[in-house]
Amino acid sequence: MDEKKTPLLDELEKGPWPSFITEIKKAAETNAGAKDLLHMLEKSYEEKIGHWKHGGIVGVKGYGGGVVGRYCDLPEDFPNIKEFHTVRLNQPAGFFYTADKLRQLADVWDKYGSGLYNMHGSTGDAILLGTTTENLQPCVDELSEIGFDLGGSGGAMRTLSCCVGQARCEKACIDSMDIIRDLTIHYQNEIHRPAWPYKFKIKVSACANDCCAASARSDLAVIGTWRDTLKIDMDAVREYVANGFKIDQLIRKCPTEALVWDQEKQELNVCGEDCTRCMHCINMMPKAISIGSERGATLLVGGKAPVVKGAMIGWVLVPFIKMEAPYTELKDIIEKLTDWWADHAKNRERISELIGRMGLANFLAAVGLKPLPQMVNAPRSNPYISWTAEEVEKNG
């Protein structure tokens, strides 16, 4: 076979940052699909256009999703990626692996696929990039033997994802990894058999730093918080200050002026009622200030990227909910949300767009949640209030 050149892509092997082109070339040493992928990508770089066709349905037995059909539009030139489907593998919570587990995965994927991965995709799955229709079923069968199951695709609950949480973070107010694990097992049917108008994403961040971008990237964001008062270790505060920590700056940055520093007594005090648990002081003084004791989560609904009606950051739905296994109250809310949404949404309408169309108050009534001031930045500023027939007295 003639050795085609890739002068444009070769430019992306230069420089200090690890190169994805080097990775594709490594896979191409032994894999014909990866080799064709490299050369088709060079063509895209020359022409400034992609060469992947519009979808195409593929599947494996017992699942309605989890694999995504991908066909190139130049099958004669690149026969080894004529079919080059994606397998979405549900990642372990917190993206923890062992060397053995990863090697098992590589063994199966080298046998049936391109030997290329995204670790990880934007939703959280381990993405196996490229295999043939014929290889899909045996590949998924063998992945199942080593303990890997498919993730979600299409109008389904998508693969859930979370931050590292209590496994390795002192700020974790909730057990994000256990919540994700529990919900993932509970919702296997919803993840694997698309039955909804569009995608529905759930992400869990164990504190308001939101390391998995739950509020921006999930229809239902679970964000750890507490409702008593943060804790201050005064000796540790004094140690920070003695070592030159800029305590004045910390006080100034508190968004609600809830912190007071008594220079004379060398004492830091917090007004619990004023604190909005933003995490700033805890982030700055992790040894001295820590999260409160009465822990739970805030639920936000509706985060999403722009398609179709504009990007959203989740809206407060439940200011505080306890988060103890088996998370029955949370599951109850998830079911109410998804039932209402599946009943009313148009094709490709996410839940926040539906709430925008139907009204937040109507949505709250439908799912049985009480309106609360924490849900809004400010109350209504126009006089066009809706009243139900029952609320208006009959006149004549």
Place this chain on the structure above:
Amino acid sequence: MAKTDFGPPDFRELIPPVIKENYGNWKYHTVPRPGVLKHVSHTGAVMHSVRIASPRLVSSQFIRNISDIAETYCDGFLRFTTRNNVEFLVSDESKLQPLIDELDAKDYLIGGVGLSISNVVHTQGWIHCKSAVTDASGITKSIMDDLADYFTGKIKVPSRLRIAVACCVNMCGACHCSDISIVGIHRSIPVINHELASKICEVPTTVASCPTGAIRPNPKEKSILINGEKCMMCGNCTAVCPAIKIMDPVNDGVSIWVGGKVSNARTAPMFSRLAIPFIPNNPPRWPEVTDAVRHLVEVWAANARDEERMGEWIGRIGWERFFKLTDLPFTDKHIDDFTHATTTFRSTTQFKF
């Protein structure tokens, strides 16, 4: 038939003993050197995590190499981060320096912790996506080659800075809430292949897919029509009807957005806002994009106060000064005309000249 619906591997079988023993009981962490986290538990137990850059798109060789390293220094335990870095989890402190030495010797980049520019969250691009306007991996590689010293901690920044790249407006990354984001955009109206549309286009679904009502049925050709004046080039119709094409190598390109964040620290989460409406696609290294990103990073780093994220800095100085300091033109393209438009218009006489 193989068993189904059993879910992912259980994390409890994949975490090191030091995590099992101290789960939920960590007290604090420090950053002893760039790219290394030291977590200390209430019992006094210590775990180090060493973070390295990854290109996200990796080969089996990469997977096996990091597995071998984890086996040598970490009893086989490692993880990935939400920003596509790899973390080696070191329980035995005597193995920390040898691990760092081996990573250095093999040219892995250690960094991405705390006050640094961490790895880029990005999308698939021309490599494997049907709707890619650009190649996210190529742009990411080019940007991070240029900003590598910010990742490794050689150059300090006032606060963390998150970069995201999405190859189309679907934004399969947190582009709408990142300090700097690069988003592939179209600038020309989709083209309809009427003959193909008459065979495969679901007309009602396609009409309904348009957020601006620009699409109507075309009974004469059993196809559809697009009103170019209403079309905002979102590409949503191309996702439901394969007979509509929007790719345009001449007019497609990227836009740059600034000031978004997801953390609630100090200020509420913020949307990214338009800074640069259009830069042509210039593979393989997108020099105009890398220059623009570096410029934004440098102006922010020179002017922001400690702990001020991009959006917080702009919030303090005002957009008028942001455009002045960055020397970027403010144009009609920067004025919102979509769903949230009126919420972005200013209603106060408080502004700067």
